[in-house]
Amino acid sequence: MLKIGHLYPDLLNLYGDRGNIITLKNRLVWRDMPVEVKTYGLNEDIDFEDLDILVLGGGSDREQLLVCNRLKEIKQDFAQYVESNGVVVAICGGYQLLGHYYKLENEKIAGLGVLDIYTEQGSPRLIGNVVVQTDAGEVVGFENHGGRTHIGSHTPFGKVLIGHGNNGTDRQEGVLYKNVLGTYLHGPLLPKNPQLADWLITRAIRRKDAEFEALPILQDEEEQLASFTMIERLKTK
Amino acid sequence: MNIIIAIWVAKAVMVVSRLFGKKGSSAPGAIALKIAPSILKVLSAQIKQEIIVVCGTNGKTTTNNMLGALLQKSGKKTVCNLVGANMVMGIATAFIDASDLFGKVDADFAALEIDEASAMIVFDHLTPHKIVITNLFRDQLDRYGEIDITMRYLQRALVKAPKAKLILNGDDPLTAFFGYKSTHACEYFGVAEDAYIARDEAKEGRFCTHCGSELQYHYFHYSQLGDFYCNACDFCRPPLQFAAINLYFSNGIAFDLKMGDSTLPIAVNYRGFYNIYNILAAVAPALLCGVSHEVVNAVLLAYKPQIGRMESFALQKPLVLNLSKNPAGFNQAITTVLQDPRPKNVMVVINDNAQDGKDISWIWDVDFERLNVDTISHFVLSGVRKEDVAVRMKHALIKRPRITMEGDLKLALQKLLSLKGEVCYVLVNYTALFETQNILKALEKERGNHA
Numbered sequence: 001m002l003k004i005g006h007l008y009p010d011l012l013n014l015y016g017d018r019g020n021i022i023t024l025k026n027r028l029v030w031r032d033m034p035v036e037v038k039t040y041g042l043n044e045d046i047d048f049e050d051l052d053i054l055v056l057g058g059g060s061d062r063e064q065l066l067v068c069n070r071l072k073e074i075k076q077d078f079a080q081y082v083e084s085n086g087v088v089v090a091i092c093g094g095y096q097l098l099g100h101y102y103k104l105e106n107e108k109i110a111g112l113g114v115l116d117i118y119t120e121q122g123s124p125r126l127i128g129n130v131v132v133q134t135d136a137g138e139v140v141g142f143e144n145h146g147g148r149t150h151i152g153s154h155t156p157f158g159k160v161l162i163g164h165g166n167n168g169t170d171r172q173e174g175v176l177y178k179n180v181l182g183t184y185l186h187g188p189l190l191p192k193n194p195q196l197a198d199w200l201i202t203r204a205i206r207r208k209d210a211e212f213e214a215l216p217i218l219q220d221e222e223e224q225l226a227s228f229t230m231i232e233r234l235k236t237k
Numbered sequence: 238m239n240i241i242i243a244i245w246v247a248k249a250v251m252v253v254s255r256l257f258g259k260k261g262s263s264a265p266g267a268i269a270l271k272i273a274p275s276i277l278k279v280l281s282a283q284i285k286q287e288i289i290v291v292c293g294t295n296g297k298t299t300t301n302n303m304l305g306a307l308l309q310k311s312g313k314k315t316v317c318n319l320v321g322a323n324m325v326m327g328i329a330t331a332f333i334d335a336s337d338l339f340g341k342v343d344a345d346f347a348a349l350e351i352d353e354a355s356a357m358i359v360f361d362h363l364t365p366h367k368i369v370i371t372n373l374f375r376d377q378l379d380r381y382g383e384i385d386i387t388m389r390y391l392q393r394a395l396v397k398a399p400k401a402k403l404i405l406n407g408d409d410p411l412t413a414f415f416g417y418k419s420t421h422a423c424e425y426f427g428v429a430e431d432a433y434i435a436r437d438e439a440k441e442g443r444f445c446t447h448c449g450s451e452l453q454y455h456y457f458h459y460s461q462l463g464d465f466y467c468n469a470c471d472f473c474r475p476p477l478q479f480a481a482i483n484l485y486f487s488n489g490i491a492f493d494l495k496m497g498d499s500t501l502p503i504a505v506n507y508r509g510f511y512n513i514y515n516i517l518a519a520v521a522p523a524l525l526c527g528v529s530h531e532v533v534n535a536v537l538l539a540y541k542p543q544i545g546r547m548e549s550f551a552l553q554k555p556l557v558l559n560l561s562k563n564p565a566g567f568n569q570a571i572t573t574v575l576q577d578p579r580p581k582n583v584m585v586v587i588n589d590n591a592q593d594g595k596d597i598s599w600i601w602d603v604d605f606e607r608l609n610v611d612t613i614s615h616f617v618l619s620g621v622r623k624e625d626v627a628v629r630m631k632h633a634l635i636k637r638p639r640i641t642m643e644g645d646l647k648l649a650l651q652k653l654l655s656l657k658g659e660v661c662y663v664l665v666n667y668t669a670l671f672e673t674q675n676i677l678k679a680l681e682k683e684r685g686n687h688a
C-alpha cells in the first residue's frame with residue numbers, strides 16, 4: 001500500500017496540480033497496486049511516518065505565506081522525512097518553500113530550509129513551455145514564476161533545452177536531492193511525463209522494499225503522443 | 238480642434254476597416270487618443286445620466302450586452318462597447334462611434350464592459366457612476382499571473398472612482414470583498430437558496446479574503462460561489478438586495494428576483510446556472526436606473542445569449558456550441574450538458590494561442606470525470622492541444638474507443654454530427670470559437686439550400 005499525501009491543496013493548487021495526484025494514483029490503480037490519497041488541510045497534523053509520497057504544489061504569494069507559517073511548525077518532521085529518503089514532489093511555490101527563503105521586494109518569506117537553495121523575486125515573470133533533458137528522458141511542462149532559484153551545489157533536475165528554468169541564466173531546471181524532486185514545471189508535470197511518475201513511485205516502493213525491481217509496464221500511447229507533439233512543436237519553432 | 242481632427246481620422250479608419258470587412262475595434266480609438274489624448278474624457282463627459290461599468294472574469298460581455306439592451310429598450314440612448322473591445326482604446330472607439338462629426342455625443346447612458354487590468358487606466362478618462370463586478374474566477378493565467386493581481390488592479394481602479402456605487406456578486410467572496418468595510422455605496426446580487434448543483438470540484442480562492450482562514454458555507458453553488466462565512470472574522474456573504482429565489486430549471490431558467498418587499502418573476506429560454514448571475518448583474522443596475530419590470534421581462538425573453546454561449550444550431554440534429562475557457566466555465570458547461578437527458582455526443586476543442594492562454598494546465602481542474610456517463614456515447618477532440626485533452630480523458634477513465642481525435646475542425650464537426658445520438662455539444666475555448674461558429678453557420682446554410 002502506498003500512501004500519497006497532498007499538502008494543502010486548498011491553498012496550493014494554482015496550476016492544475018490535481019493532475020499530478022490523479023496520475024500517481026491512477027498509475028498505481030492501473031497496476032492493481034493499492035494506493036491511498038490523503039489530502040491535508042492547513043491545520044491537520046501530518047503523520048510523516050505513514051507517508052510514501054508527498055506532493056506540495058504552487059500557490060499565490062498570499063497563500064504561500066499562510067503555508068509557510070504552518071510549515072515552520074512541522075519543519076523538524078519534514079526534514080526528517082526527507083533525510084530518511086521520503087519521496088517529495090514540490091512544484092513551483094512548493095519548490096521555493098523547500099529552500100532557505102524566498103526574498104520578495106520588501107519581505108522575506110522563510111522556507112523549510114531542507115535544501116540548501118534560495119529564491120529571489122525577479123522580473124519579468126518567466127513564463128512558457130519548457131523542455132528539460134533529465135535522466136528520465138526529455139520532460140515537457142509549463143513554467144510561470146517570478147522567483148529566481150539558485151540551487152548552489154545541489155544536483156539540478158535537468159538541463160533546460162527550451163524555456164527558462166530555475167533562474168533564466170544557468171540553464172538548469174529544478175533540483176534533485178535524495179528522493180526530493182523540486183521543479184518549476186507544472187503543465188501539470190506528471191500526466192504528460194509518466195516515466196517521471198513511475199520513477200517517483202519506484203523510489204517510494206524501494207524505500208520500503210529494497211528488493212523491489214521494477215514496475216509492470218503500462219501502455220502510455222496518449223501520454224507519449226501529447227509530450228511528443230509538444231516537444232516537436234517547440235523544437236521546430 | 239485636435240478633438241475634431243481625431244474624430245474625423247478615427248471615423249475614416251472605421252469606414253475603411255469596415256470596407257475591408259474587418260471588425261477593427263481598437264485601432265480607431267488608438268489613433269484618436271494619439272491625436273487628442275483628452276478625447277475620451279471630452280466625449281464621455283457628455284453622457285447625460287450615468288456611466289455604468291461592468292468588470293469580472295466571466296460573463297461580462299453577456300452582462301454588458303444585456304444591460305445595454307435593457308437601457309435602450311427603455312428609450313434611453315446608450316453607448317455600448319458591444320464588440321468586446323474592453324480596453325481603453327476600445328472604449329474610445331465606442332464613444333467616437335457614438336459621436337457626430339463635431340464631437341457631440343447625444344446619449345443618456347454608457348454601458349461599458351472593461352477589462353479588469355484596464356479599469357484603472359480607463360478611470361483616468363471617465364468617471365463611472367456604477368461599477369458592476371460579476372465574479373472573479375481564475376482565468377488567463379499567462380497574463381495576470383494570479384487572481385490576486387487582478388484584485389489589486391480592481392482595487393486601484395476603485396480608488397479612482399470613490400463616488401461610484403458598486404454592484405457586486407454577493408455570492409463570490411472575492412468579489413464581495415470589494416464591498417467589505419468599503420467607503421463605496423454597495424448593493425449585492427446573488428442566489429439566495431441552495432440550488433443543489435454543488436459537487437466536488439477544484440477549489441479556487443475558497444479562503445477568507447480578509448483573514449485567510451478557510452471559508453465555511455451554509456450552502457454552496459459552484460467554484461467559490463455560495464452563502465459563505467468566515468469563522469475567524471466577520472467577513473460573510475452580505476445581505477442581498479437582489480436575490481434569486483424559487484429557481485426552476487426546464488428548457489430554460491425561471492426564478493423570482495426578490496428585492497426587499499417586491500418580487501419580479503424572471504424567465505429565459507436558455508440554460509446554464511451561471512446565466513442567473515449574468516441576468517442579476519445586468520438587471521440590478523438597470524432597475525436602479527429606472528428600467529421597468531415590463532421592459533426587463535420583454536428584453537430577457539427576447540434575449541439571445543451571445544455567440545458561443547450555449548448557442549444552438551439546427552443541423553441534421555441539434556448542436557449546442559459553448560465557449561468554455563476556464564475551469565469554472567467548463568465545469569458549468571458540463572453541468573448543463575448533463576442536465577440534458579438525451580443521448581448525445583460531445584466535442585472538445587482546446588487551443589493554446591495567446592488569447593486562450595498558452596498554459597492549459599487548467600484542464601486538470603475540470604471535472605472530465607463527470608462526462609463519463611452512459612448518455613454520452615462518444616467524444617471528438619480537436620484543436621491544437623487535443624492530445625493533452627486525450628490524456629486528461631484517459632485519467633477520467635473514459636475508454637479509448639469512445640474517443641476520436643481529429644485535427645481538422647470541419648472534419649471533426651462532421652464526424653460528430655454523423656455519430657448516433659440525438660444532440661451534440663461542442664465545448665471550445667476562445668480562439669476556436671469563431672472558426673467553429675463559421676463552419677457551423679456554413680453547414681447550416683448548406684443544409685438550408687438542400688432542404
Ligand SMILES: [Zn+2]
Binds near residue numbers: 445447467470471472
Ligand atoms: Zn476571515
